[in-house]
Amino acid sequence: MHIPVLLQETINYLDPKENENFIDATLGQAGHSQEILKRNGPSGKILGIEQDKKILKITTNILKDLGYEKRIILINDNFVNLKEIVKKENFTKVKGIIMDLGVSSWHFEESNRGFTFLKDEPLIMTLDERKNPNAKEIINSWSQKDLERIFIDFGQERFSKRIAENIVLKRKIQPIETTFELIEIIKKSVPRSYEKGRINPATRIFMALRIAVNEELKNLENALPQSIDILEKGGKLIVISFHSLEDRIVKNIFKTQQKQGIVKILTKKPVEAGSEELKINQRSRSAKLRVIQKII
Numbered sequence: 001m002h003i004p005v006l007l008q009e010t011i012n013y014l015d016p017k018e019n020e021n022f023i024d025a026t027l028g029q030a031g032h033s034q035e036i037l038k039r040n041g042p043s044g045k046i047l048g049i050e051q052d053k054k055i056l057k058i059t060t061n062i063l064k065d066l067g068y069e070k071r072i073i074l075i076n077d078n079f080v081n082l083k084e085i086v087k088k089e090n091f092t093k094v095k096g097i098i099m100d101l102g103v104s105s106w107h108f109e110e111s112n113r114g115f116t117f118l119k120d121e122p123l124i125m126t127l128d129e130r131k132n133p134n135a136k137e138i139i140n141s142w143s144q145k146d147l148e149r150i151f152i153d154f155g156q157e158r159f160s161k162r163i164a165e166n167i168v169l170k171r172k173i174q175p176i177e178t179t180f181e182l183i184e185i186i187k188k189s190v191p192r193s194y195e196k197g198r199i200n201p202a203t204r205i206f207m208a209l210r211i212a213v214n215e216e217l218k219n220l221e222n223a224l225p226q227s228i229d230i231l232e233k234g235g236k237l238i239v240i241s242f243h244s245l246e247d248r249i250v251k252n253i254f255k256t257q258q259k260q261g262i263v264k265i266l267t268k269k270p271v272e273a274g275s276e277e278l279k280i281n282q283r284s285r286s287a288k289l290r291v292i293q294k295i296i
């Protein structure tokens, strides 16, 4: 089931009012958007961007059933193209933008694309299924050095070298096609004691692969300055990130833009989920929310 992360905090910061326009750059199942739509009627709009065609179809139906179809423009694209999309749609007077990064619970639970190491699924991991290469192609064709590099850079995994070595050895015998096949290799590459640690040894490798497949960090770096440009004076940008690499990018870009006198940082420290939310939503454990307000 989908529970939007840091929903109340997001709404408190955005503070949507009648007839105001917002952008949801990571629409997902529209958890955050629905709360905005409850508040920005009768003619306020949302431009909702989602790169995954399948989840967008599900969400389109949900929004139709709720009677919101006239006030939400749905776009199947990557937020890296934000400025272009906004221009094409002639979407103006943007009061707030939300970016709730990463994948949604639907991807883990229902997509069957190998996002989770808890189920045996094909290794795909693309959010936009038109995208190449997917996880299977990366695992089976990238050089040992390149695999090691993404495991280190995006997964900060201590045993990256051994894991990359064993992947290359295994794929010489037969292609690695599923999540469980990859997990088997990871388990064999790390010490037993490591396996009993706080997090599953596959966690970092799966995260690194997903980041590489979807170019998540590069897209975020490109999209943040675009978002700030698009906001009208006084408008707010809210970013919810789920790992330290993303959060660092957000923090640094916000600081640079504040130094240039373009924005004001409203969250000195990132906002995290409170104890009530932590109890009901696993995903909220690693969530960090940062907000800026455009001042020029």
Ligand SMILES: C[S@@+](CC[C@H](N)C(=O)[O-])C[C@H]1O[C@@H](n2cnc3c(N)ncnc32)[C@H](O)[C@@H]1O
Pocket (backbone or CB within 6 Å): 002, 003, 004, 005, 025, 026, 027, 028, 029, 030, 031, 032, 033, 049, 050, 051, 052, 055, 077, 078, 079, 080, 100, 101, 102, 103, 104, 105, 127, 219
């Ligand atoms: C954490 S979920 C968002 C959940 C949403 N806020 C909700 O409450 O339902 C992130 C969503 O953004 C999409 N997404 C991730 N990166 C994207 C990008 N670069 N461009 C467009 N959509 C993206 C994912 O496919 C996923 O559905």
